[in-house]
Amino acid sequence: VVKSHEPVFRGDVYRDVAPLVVTFAGGSRGDWRVERIVPVRGASLPSADRLHVVEGDQPGASTSAVWSLRGVTSNLHYTSEGERLALLAAQPPLGRAGATKAALIPVRKSDRWWGLAQDERRAIFEERSHHINTGLRYLPAVARRLHHCRELGEPFDFLTWFEYAPEDERGFEQLVDQLRRTEEWTYVDREVDVRLAKEV
Ligand code: HEM
Secondary structure, eight states: OOOTTSOOOOTTTTTTOSOOEEEEEEESOSSEEEEEEEEEESOOOOOOSEEEEEESOOTTTTTTOSEEEEEEOOOOSSOOHHHHHHHHHHOOOSOOTTOOEEEEEEEEEOHHHHTSOHHHHHIIIIIITOHHHHHHTTTTTOEEEEEEOGGGTOSOSEEEEEEEOGGGHHHHHHHHHHHHTSTGGGGEEEEEEEEEEEOO
């Protein structure tokens, strides 16, 4: 029961700020069928038939997996307040019934990127590459969640996850193409594009 003098935060202004560990396990089980695994830059991932996505710490979640990648959601690092509110207004949740296609795109950025200061990284990311403004145009068709894994000693720095309906696949392709042509992407030194379909 919320007492009247307590602040009430409506909607989901503080949604998704608590870190959530997520494991993406490629192998023979999971809700998602792997359609293709394409190395965009650097080494690929071994082939797998299915992807099992496990939220939270579940021991043994990936025991039978061929490969397993782990990341954790985080607070925002580059997003301005105006951009945060625009995202909040447009972004759909994960797990929509019609969103039967997904992409898991693990990305690693170079030492050249990590050697830059925060303000310069932000300038490249948004002022010069327009990552958020470009991405916003594809909402609410695409639902997304960003996982960080650089600090976990994983082979990638980020595990990016997207869900969309089959009819929005072409639009998603366009978005990915655009982002890959940006200055930001000149700092990407490993990227694998894993496409998935949900069995209904
Ligand atoms: C669907 C539309 C998209 C939107 C609205 C979007 C939005 C964002 C935002 C707001 C951030 C910054 C989060 C922060 O402040 O820390 C971000 C980071 C990131 N996004 Fe996207 N994005 C989209 C699509 C994509 C796609 C298609 C990819 C991969 C091909 C991608 C890869 C990344 C990566 C790797 C980061 C982390 C960058 C870093 O911290 O250096 N995004 N995205």
